[in-house]
Amino acid sequence: MNTIRKRLSFNLLLAIGAITLATGIIVYFWSKSSLENLFNTRLLSNADTLINLTEVDKSRIEFEYENEIMHNYRTNGSEFFEIYQTNEKIIAHSPSLGNLHLPFILPDSNEPIYNNLKLPDGRIIKTATIRYSPRYEDSNRKNNENLEAVLVIGSDRKQLDNSLAAIKLVVIGCGALLFIAIPILVNFIIKRELKPLQQLADQTSKINVNTLNLRITANNLPDELLPIATRLNESLARLEQSFEHERRFSSYVAHELRTPIAELRAIAELIIQYPDTQTTETDRDILNIALHLESIIQKLLTLSRAERAELQINTEEINPLQFISNICQNYEKKIKRRNLSINLKIPPDLTLVADSTLFKSIITNLIENAVDYAPERDEITIEINSENSASTFKISNTARDLTQKDIDHLFDRFWRKDTVRSPSSHIGLGLPLTLSIARILGLELSASLNSNSKIVFTLSNLKTVADELHPVS
């Protein structure tokens, strides 16, 4: 019962059933009332005729029997009447009654009193008892004399009862038909109208960790379900991206750890099998592998802390020209060896406000990448542009092997261009770590590839001293 379809069917059937039953009852009783009224009207109309045939002559009430209009009151007729004086003395009665008498009731007013009677022969008749004043022959009327008579008129109600029985049969028949048809129709309509919801449920149930690439087809969905499908698809896209990111990360971690472990294992197995191969150099190798693994783990931990924003920030004023020149000096030997040149375009009087340790970590990583990956004899351009309240740092170098697709993965943990191994000191954690630190500092770090095959790293939102002293209100 815990499905929308079943609950909707149950409630609809209950509601429609109740309405149908009520309608049937109303129809029957309304029809009965109408027929009874019609019957009564006819009875009263006949009564009027009989009343008109009653007159007072010489203080005596007389009934003038007219054969022409009395054919229904003949013996074995279906109409009956009996006229009484108020003292219950019978004035006249119809031949159709034979020896029978209709019961005398003296009404309090001129309003007719209706009754149903069962005749000895089994017929059921409806009677109207009417108290009335017969007309006087003007010449015969004594002063203030007002004689009254009581007319009891009846009619066989067989036809009325037959009609009512037929109506009852039709109402019950229709009710039975609806009782069968409505559940079928309700089920059919609900099933058809809830089909999009069922399709949505079917499509959603097919989605799991391994099928995150599936999307909900929104083509034939009704307006009510469209936002659900759209949001679901958006969430799926984000989830797929996130899973893919994690899957890639796991793969990269495994890959980065496999080579040093393979080295360690090979050296160890070699030494065990051939002890004479153990030298100071192999011992140093083992130590260096351990240090390399430690470095990977350390960087992963730092990255994790940076991503959880657990790094402490202490801002201070920095002269970027001097700051960056000092960092570049650390790479002087490598720059000379690779015939690289560095072009610094930084205003000498510019002062930035940042956490010097974290800012240094960002700049060092970007410069180290440029120095290691730029082709020999390349020029590395470092510039800072100040505009209004923000400064932007840019570093660019030639990167012929990179494509736009690679740029999208540059900040993925452990990502390195797949086909070509980069210098061994890089393990693919520098840029994601740099990005996380930049975010902690409220900076924006992005990478782009320009038409000259130059990769440009842009660090924006750098605060200047002027901003700090004269904040915009």
Added chain:
Amino acid sequence: MRVLIVEDSTRLREALSTYLRRNGLAVDSAADGDDGLFLAETNQYDVIILDLMLPGIDGISILKSIRKSNNKTSVLILTAKDSINDRVLGLETGADDYLVKPFALEELLARVKALCRRAYSDKNTRIIIGDLEIDTVARKVTRSGKVIQLQPREYALLEYLARRRGHIVTRTEIEEHIYSDENDVMSNSVDSAICVIRRKLAEANPAPIIHTHRGLGYELSIK
């Protein structure tokens, strides 16, 4: 057997080279893709152990290049990439075997030997020629039931001749398969080694089994 190792990790490359040499294989090595491809195209190797992620030309490109030039040398891919897609790509590009890092040296050696046997269409690990029996797994040589003690290179030379039994093998072929580029092969190195092997075999049975074909080379057979 002559093997080429193309691996950018110096430590792994050196450990592998030492281990394979100690097991009687002639080993050349390259630290990047360019050198690896040059050596693969220049020399004749029985097996090439190839890393996929290399500085310069990557492993898959080297493999494609080798196969394109109709070089049928067996290639064993040795890589940290373990996904099904990578394995399928490597094997479909023309690799004969695929081993994921980290690995056991013994397993690598067994796979290299299996590839060598396949190269000589010989699935048997025991070579029997008359009363000479060579167990290529245990690297044990017996003649007339007597164990013959051989140096690794002598063993490699005898196994190479035995695998090509009944055929004349030239000195150049022996040099190419038994000696690596790192060995300075003297003009009479092969002759000297043959001489030592003959002497050691004659101690068990004086009947000659390695025959010299003047100006052509050597043949291992029972005549």
